[in-house]
Amino acid sequence: TAHIITGPRRSGKSVLSATLPGKAFYVNFEDPAMAGFSITDYKKLLQAGYELFGEFDYIVLDEVQEVEGWERIVSALRESYPTVVTGSNARLLSREFSTYLTGRYLSYALLPFSFREFLAYKRTKPEVTTTKDEARIKRALLEYIRRGGFPEALRFGREYLVNLYNDIINRDVVVRYGIRNVRELKEVAFYLFSNFAGRITYSKIKNVIGIGNVETVKNYVEYLESAYLVFELPKFSFKPKEVLRGDRKVYAVDTGMVDTIVPKTFENIDRLMENAVFLELLRLRHYRKPSVEIYHYRDGKSEIDFVVKEGERIGLIQVTYASGRDEIAEREVKGLFRAMELFHLRSGTLITWGYSGKIEAGGKSIDAVPLWKWLLRALSGIS
Known part of the structure; x- marks a missing residue:
């Protein structure tokens, strides 16, 4: 069996693969010592493993997409050992891989820390029973939004996130896809980050940056x-x-990274909240419920941040920076009620900063829930 773990660079894929039970034979294909490795060398790789460890229980091939024809290596190795493949590219599951493994693989995507994982890293208890506990959790949430969830960024700070951002662009895009106009690519990346939690069109990006054609964008x-x-x-x-x-709308992989790369981002706390909600919905899809589909919705009368579909079930989620009922804009409430009518729903969710309660009208109900509370329960379902 082959297990494929994808996700952004430095999100913890290698650490996760090393926590599996048994002794691992770990190979990092970004190590300069592996330069020039060919698919014909896979038997030598096994021999090196025997010489180093004697016996091992499984093989970890880290960033294996660095090797041309890596699909064949995995196909051969997994006949003898459980094989774990990691890579920081969503295209890892290529058609060739599917052909060679004929469906005999399991795939996972690993994202930066969730808020609950961030609290665990900080050794902060997630339980809230008093007003003091709630204040503590909200302070932790502010820190989480500003610092993000990349494990090493929590140790080394904002400069690490700048370097990681550039590494992802240079190593996972420029080098991998042979980009010639690097300046153009970096301008597109910065434009997307600057417009996080906002709508984009390829034609507008083309015109703003001055790129030759929409297909390039x-x-x-x-x-x-x-x-x-x-x-x-x-x-x-x-x-x-x-x-x-x-x-389409666009979201960044990490609120801490976008806050670091784009000046004065934290002034847009509502957009950062929305980005955090999106990432948690993405975790729900990758970690628990692969059948979940995530969309946004907009017509002439309503704009809904998230439409979450699971089979025949649909949930509507709106995000607003509000700490009291009087701070919630009526357009948010009316828009959500209108969308509930359109989707034939009796309830919807309004994620706030601090307000908790129910808003009812016409036999329908909006459940207003603080972001910290929603993040701590989000993986349980679509609402």
Whole structure:
């Protein structure tokens, strides 16, 4: 069996693979010592493993996409040992890989720390029973939003995130896809980060940056998404063609990274909250419920941040920076009620900074829940 772990660079894929039970034979293909490794050398690789460890229980091939034809290596090795493959590129599961393994693999995507994992790292208890506990959790949430969830960034600070951002662009996009106009690519990446939690169109990016054609912009965005730097969110429609053609929103891989790269980002706390919610929904899909689909919705009367679909079930989520009922804009409430009517739903979720309660009208109910509380329970379901 082959296990494939993908995710952004430095999100903890290698550490996760090393926590499996048994003795691992670990190979890092980004190590200069592995330069020039060929698929014909895989038997020598096994021999080296025997010489180093005598016996081992499984093989870990880290950043294996650095090797041309790596799919064949995995196909051969997994016949003898359970094989774990890690890579910081979403295109790791290529058609060739699927062909060689004929479906006999399990795939996972690992994202930076969730808020609950951040609290565990900080050794902060997630339980809230008093007003003092709530204040403590909110302080931790502010820190989480500003610092993000990359494990090493929590140790080394904002400069680490700058270096990581550049590493992802240079190593996982420029080198991997042979980008010639690096300046152009970096301008697209910065534009996407600057417009996080906002709508984008390829034609607007083309015009703003002055790129020759829309197809180049589309490729750049796809490359950056395959490297897990950004994510596009399609617009919901009951018609599949409209999903493909509709406008898209863009989100960053980490709130700490976007706050570091884009000046004065923290002034847009509402957008950072929305980005954090998106990432948690992404974790829900990758970690617990692969069948979950995530969209945004917009028509002439309503804008809904997230439409979460699981089979026939649909949930609507709106995000607003509000600590009291009087701070919630009526357009947020009316828009959510209107969308609930459209989707034939009796309830919806409004994620706030501090307000908790129910807003009811016309037999329908909006559950207002603070972000910290929602993040701590989010993996349990779509609402």
